[in-house]
Each structure stands twice: as C-alpha cells, then as structure tokens.
Amino acid sequence: MHELALIESVMETVLEEMKRNNLSRVESITLRIGKMRQYVPDALTFGLECLSKDTPLEGAKLIIEEIPIKGHCSKCNREFIFKNMLDNTCPSCGEITSRITSGKELELVEFEGGV
Amino acid sequence: MKEVFKIKVTLVKNILEANTRIAEQNRKLFADRNVMAINIMSAPGAGKTTLIERTIKALKQNFEIAVIEGDIQSTYDAEKIAATGASVVQINTGGACHLDGNMISEVVDQFDLDLIDLLIIENVGNLVCPAEFDVGENFKVMLLSIPEGDDKPLKYPLIFNESSVLLINKIDLLPYVDCSVEKIRRESLKINPDLEIFEISCRKEEGLVGWYKWLEKKMEKR
Ligand SMILES: Nc1nc2c(ncn2[C@@H]2O[C@H](COP(=O)(O)OP(=O)(O)OP(=O)(O)O)[C@@H](O)[C@H]2O)c(=O)[nH]1
Ligand SMILES: [Mg+2]
Ligand SMILES: [Zn+2]
Numbered sequence: 021m022h023e024l025a026l027i028e029s030v031m032e033t034v035l036e037e038m039k040r041n042n043l044s045r046v047e048s049i050t051l052r053i054g055k056m057r058q059y060v061p062d063a064l065t066f067g068l069e070c071l072s073k074d075t076p077l078e079g080a081k082l083i084i085e086e087i088p089i090k091g092h093c094s095k096c097n098r099e100f101i102f103k104n105m106l107d108n109t110c111p112s113c114g115e116i117t118s119r120i121t122s123g124k125e126l127e128l129v130e131f132e133g134g135v
Numbered sequence: 136m137k138e139v140f141k142i143k144v145t146l147v148k149n150i151l152e153a154n155t156r157i158a159e160q161n162r163k164l165f166a167d168r169n170v171m172a173i174n175i176m177s178a179p180g181a182g183k184t185t186l187i188e189r190t191i192k193a194l195k196q197n198f199e200i201a202v203i204e205g206d207i208q209s210t211y212d213a214e215k216i217a218a219t220g221a222s223v224v225q226i227n228t229g230g231a232c233h234l235d236g237n238m239i240s241e242v243v244d245q246f247d248l249d250l251i252d253l254l255i256i257e258n259v260g261n262l263v264c265p266a267e268f269d270v271g272e273n274f275k276v277m278l279l280s281i282p283e284g285d286d287k288p289l290k291y292p293l294i295f296n297e298s299s300v301l302l303i304n305k306i307d308l309l310p311y312v313d314c315s316v317e318k319i320r321r322e323s324l325k326i327n328p329d330l331e332i333f334e335i336s337c338r339k340e341e342g343l344v345g346w347y348k349w350l351e352k353k354m355e356k357r
Binding site: 022025026029030032033037041043047051056057058104105106108116118120126127128129130131132133134135 | 140142143144145146148149151152154231263267268288293295296325326327328
C-alpha cells in the first residue's frame with residue numbers, strides 16, 4: 021500500500037523535472053531500490069499505471085534496479101552479500117556483522133523522455 | 136524523416152526526500168521545545184493503545200505526556216487515551232497504511248509544545264509500511280505480541296532494524312501459544328544488535344518497569 025505514496029513522490033519529481041527540461045513525454049523512469057526495503061515491484065508498476073492516467077507520464081515504463089543487502093566484516097575488512105537480514109555471517113571468517121553498507125537505497129535514478 | 140530525440144535526465148535522489156525534509160523539521164521543532172517524541176509501531180492489535188494507557192498512568196506524575204493517534208479511521212483509540220487525562224489528537228489517514236512527516240506536522244500545532252515533555256505517536260497497525268517512513272521521532276519503538284509468532288524478525292526485518300526498542304507483549308499468553316521468546320530475542324538482535332528488548336504484559340502489568348526506566352533515562356538526556 022505504501023507503494024502508492026512512493027509512486028506519488030516519484031511522479032511529483034519527474035513532472036517537475038520535465039517542466040524544467042521542457043519535455044512533454046516520458047518513456048521510462050529508473051528507480052534503485054535496496055532489498056531491505058519492502059516495496060513490491062509489481063505493485064509499484066501497477067501504481068504508476070493507475071496514477072499516471074491522463075498525465076504526461078501515462079505509458080511511462082518503470083525500470084527497477086534491485087540492490088542487494090551488503091555488509092562489511094570488520095575482522096577481514098571485506099564486503100559480502102547477505103541472502104537475507106538473518107544471514108549476516110561473514111563467509112570467510114564466520115564473524116557476525118551488522119554493519120550494513122547497502123540495501124536500504126530508495127532512489128530515483130533517471131528518466132528518459134522527449135520534447 | 137523526422138528525428139526523434141531521446142533525452143535522459145539523471146537525478147539520483149532519495150525518493151522520499153520530501154518526507155525526510157518535513158520529518159527533520161518536526162524533529163527540530165521537538166528539540167527546540169524540549170519534547171521527546173517516540174513512534175510506536177506494531178501489527179494491528181499487538182497492544183499499542185494499551186501500552187500507551189499504562190505508560191501515561193505510570194509517568195504522568197513526573198511528565199506531561201501528549202499523544203497522537205494514527206488510525207485508518209475511527210476515534211476509538213483517541214477516546215481511550217483522552218480518558219487518561221492526557222491531551223490527544225487523532226489523525227485519520229483515510230486508507231493510508233502509515234503515518235508520514237506531513238501528517239504529524241499538520242497536527243502538532245494543536246498542542247502547546249512548551250508544556251509537553253513526551254509526545255507518543257501511535258502509528259497505524261502494520262508491520263511493513265510504518266517502518267519505511269520517518270515522522271520526526273527521536274526513537275522508534277516496536278511491539279510484537281506473542282500470538283503473532285516468533286517468525287516475525289525473519290519476515291519483517293526492516294522494522295526490527297529501524298527500531299530502538301522491542302517490547303515483546305502479551306507474555307501472559309505464553310502458556311497457550313507456541314512462541315519462543317528466546318528465538319525472537321536471538322533473531323532480532325542479529326538484525327539489530329543495539330535493540331533494547333523488554334518482555335512485558337500490559338494486561339498483567341508485568342515487565343513494564345524496565346520500559347519506564349528506559350523512557351525516563353532518555354527523557355533525562357533530552
Ligand atoms: N492477553 C493480553 N492481552 C493484551 C495485552 N495487551 C493488550 N492486550 C489486548 O489486546 C487487544 C488489542 O490491544 P490494543 O491496545 O487495542 O492494540 P493496538 O495495537 O492499539 O491495536 P490497533 O490500534 O487496532 O492496531 C485488546 O483486547 C487488549 O486488551 C497483554 O499484555 N496480554
Ligand atoms: Mg490502537
Ligand atoms: Zn570476515
């Protein structure tokens with residue numbers, strides 16, 4: 021449900037930027053979302069479809085890049101990927117780390133459009 | 136042939152930036168008025184309102200407490216809080232599954248913040264959405280009640296990661312349900328080693344002293 025709030029915020033920014041750049045249509049919007057975030061990609065796509073009707077964003081495609089959860093092991097000073105939040109044991113030394121270095125991203129990366 | 140130009144606009148910005156900005160304004164307002172704000176989150180029915188009633192009763196001698204009640208609809212919880220004598224404002228989100236910074240900023244001027252020490256915000260009952268939105272609180276506090284089961288850290292890790300306190304509520308029901316408090320503790324600490332955990336029963340008024348002490352300590356430092 022919170023997907024709608026996210027899409028509203030994305031649309032607001034893109035519409036503003038379209039004006040600033042004198043664009044009249046948008047083909048695609050790219051988001052970058054960390055895996056710790058709880059946004060269902062299909063719900064985001066559906067949300068954009070619904071909310072963009074009769075706006076300059078109608079028909080825009082949503083591209084979602086998923087960012088894995090990564091942690092940093094202070095013992096062997098390396099980064100590794102967590103399969104999930106409970107799997108935070110360093111694969112090389114077995115140290116448990118909670119230092120998350122990525123996975124909480126929630127970014128509007130770019131959009132592509134035309135005049 | 137007509138040429139079609141494609142233009143790429145690169146932004147790379149936090150999607151919820153607008154919310155974060157308003158939440159930061161709220162936080163600053165609370166700090167300026169010496170108010171500590173906590174955001175209480177849980178699944179529906181885990182015991183948020185009951186906890187707030189107990190907390191007001193226990194601390195109202197020493198602190199002025201105000202409450203913001205977030206619900207999709209109804210004023211039922213707000214009426215219960217009003218009966219304790221604390222000032223309370225109801226937000227009806229009208230369908231939205233969480234509170235956000237803007238909803239809080241729209242109602243805070245209904246309180247005289249100079250008179251308030253502790254602002255308790257009861258979020259909408261939900262383990263997913265509230266964890267995503269900063270409202271300007273100083274601490275996020277989550278409740279997990281025993282009947283919900285011990286698999287919740289695994290299924291909803293973000294809310295455990297974002298919270299400062301985990302209150303494991305309804306421990307009076309332990310004899311009747313299969314739920315391992317030990318497992319909840321172990322897995323939530325794996326997700327968030329800084330989490331303060333208290334086992335409580337709001338019904339039997341057990342284990343609450345640790346929680347009150349935690350609040351009092353944070354209030355002193357505010
Ligand atoms: N057995 C038991 N029941 C409890 C306890 N704490 C709360 N309850 C009961 O749980 C039910 C829900 O409590 P509320 O305080 O309304 O829960 P809530 O989280 O505010 O619910 P929503 O606002 O609807 O999300 C009520 O019937 C409470 O009496 C407890 O420690 N033990
Ligand atoms: Mg309630
Ligand atoms: Zn290591």
